[in-house]
Amino acid sequence: MPRAAIDDNKRMNLRVSAEAKAKLVRAAALRNTDLTNFVMQTALREAEAVIEAAEAVRVSARDYARVLDLLENPPKPNARLKAAMAALPANL
Secondary structure, eight states, rough: OOOOOOOSOOOOOOOOOOHHHHHHHHHHHHHSSSSHHHHHHHHHHHHHHHHHHHHHOOOOOHHHHHHHHHHOOOOOOHHHHHHHHSOTTTTO
């Protein structure tokens, strides 16, 4: 997963065109909030959606049922699994 550089500064500077700023100011006014709150709320909502999409695992109904069935009725360990378990350190 990519790592973001985070500093201790609570400020963030953005360069935007005059047209973009005017549009953001207008939208903030329509929401009865200031520009900072409008941009933060909108950016955080989008950030949460991006993170959710990146971290969520989506499966079909058939695959979901298969996973549940395997959890409830796990297969017997085969020779390869037994060998892998035997190779693990004892303190795990």
